[in-house]
Amino acid sequence: MTLDQFKYIYFLGIGGIGMSALARWFRINGYTVAGYDRTPTALTDALQAEGITIHFTEDVAQIPAAFLENPTQTLVIYTPAIPSTHLEYIYLTEKRFILQKRSQVLGLLAGQMTTIGVAGTHGKTTTSSMVTHILRDSGVNCAAFLGGITANYGTNFLLNEPADDLRSVICVVEADEFDRSFLTLFPKYAIVTSTDADHLDIYGAHEAVLASFGMYVSQIETDGVLFMKTGLSLADQTKATVREYALQTGDYYSQKLRIEQGSFIFDLVYPNGVISDIQLLVPGFHNVENAVAAGAVALEVGVSPDAIRSALATYKGVRRRFxxxxxxxxxxxxxxxxxxxxxxxxxxxxxxxxxxxxxxxxxxxxxxxxxxxxxxxxxxxxxxxxxxxxxxxxxxxxxxxxxxxxxxxxxxxxxxxxxxxxxxxxxxxxxxxxxxxxxxxxxxxxxxxxxxxxxxxxxxx
CATH class of the missing domain: 3.90.190.20 (Mur ligase, C-terminal domain)
Structure with missing residues (x-):
């Protein structure tokens, strides 16, 4: 399947943070987009204001006629939160529309670019948005699909500049372990912040969570790099280069950490030097650690130490994160x-x-x-x-x-x-x-x- 074969994109669960980012990507790139969600939210209001048709009742008749009349040109993207009993899901399946999970389509998009995947049972939204801000602030051509609304950009999606070679574009993706969605990604660079037990309604046991993360890191490109929180047991499951980071240990870590006038200030130590006096507008020891990971991958893709310091000093955070x-x-x-x-x-x-x-x-x-x-x-x-x-x-x-x-x-x-x-x-x-x-x-x-x-x-x- 290629995206070129479609003209219409229909979303079941369009109001989700990840789904809305995909909806914006398709609209900006010339597709006709519509969708369903259970309730109106600020996100669905924003999508409607951008020209996307959305309805809030399970009703096939409310799907735009052009979509229903052109099944071979219509791609249906759905979130795992949509139950199999959903009336529109049943109809579209029976009528043999092509249905894909959000994660599958995100994998297709990201696979065209050089991907930085940020995974972890916690910390991935802040870390991925930090990476994105460092790249964007430093003039790197990048796209981003994030799991939260960034304060710097007011969105969960950033579009890259046009490029003759899409592999020259960096795509930052929040790699979600829920429903094993991140297994559609094959990143060049990956950050794993944590592998704690979570989503046990999906996985059943912590061992299954760990196995899924092992599969994810096994998909990193062989000439890529895994930036792994110190103490995680993933190094033997990837062919990529492994580098560790943490608040105070690893190949990348913070030192001289202090709080001054409500801000966390620290030095970022990396294998070839030190970025001194980084100031974070967003507080928290965990955010210092997230900044260490973001700085590590930024250094790897060629961002200068001074640019990293400057960018982190202007990073304003993500809605609902501290x-x-x-x-x-x-x-x-x-x-x-x-x-x-x-x-x-x-x-x-x-x-x-x-x-x-x-x-x-x-x-x-x-x-x-x-x-x-x-x-x-x-x-x-x-x-x-x-x-x-x-x-x-x-x-x-x-x-x-x-x-x-x-x-x-x-x-x-x-x-x-x-x-x-x-x-x-x-x-x-x-x-x-x-x-x-x-x-x-x-x-x-x-x-x-x-x-x-x-x-x-x-x-x-």
């Missing part, structure tokens, strides 16, 4: 997408280091029944880093309830100064009564919908 919503003398509100115990631990540890004189109140919304069941002990331990814990109900996302699985599994083992449970609708009143000077909202569900009201509440206390 995002300041309010920062005043009386109150601070920070939002983060963390939804794995290791991510919550890294985030809260960094917040406490930044604000040692303030008590930290965390409002956490667990994501998925299966993830809550599998990691309840880990969530309880990491949340206990906070002084005060507010625990919301589980956000179900794609899952049906699991008997006996509620946020109580986490709550009972939280050991903080205070803890309480509430519903999402009750959170504003709880915060109004608590009057925290430092509130962080955490989770991959829809807790971010409350941020405007929380900001107003804290501003007026």
């Amino acid at each position: 995002e300041y919503i309010l920062k005043s003398e009386n109150a601070i509100l920070i939002d983060d997408y963390a939804h794995h115990p290791a991510e919550v631990n890294a985030f809260l540890s960094s917040v406490k280091a930044l604000y040692p004189d303030r008590e930290v109140t965390v409002a956490f919304q667990p994501h998925l029944f299966s993830r809550t069941r599998d990691f309840a002990d880990g969530f309880a331990e990491s949340l206990s880093l906070a002084d005060h814990v507010i625990l919301l109900d589980i956000y179900p996302a794609r899952e049906l309830p699991i008997e006996g699985v509620t946020s109580e599994l986490i709550f009972r083992d939280v050991h903080s100064k205070t803890k309480q449970k509430c519903t999402k609708d009750e959170l504003i009143d709880v915060v109004r009564k608590m009057k925290p000077s430092l509130l962080v909202t955490v989770g991959a569900g829809d807790i971010d919908q409350l941020l405007p009201a929380l900001k107003s509440t804290l501003s007026n206390q």
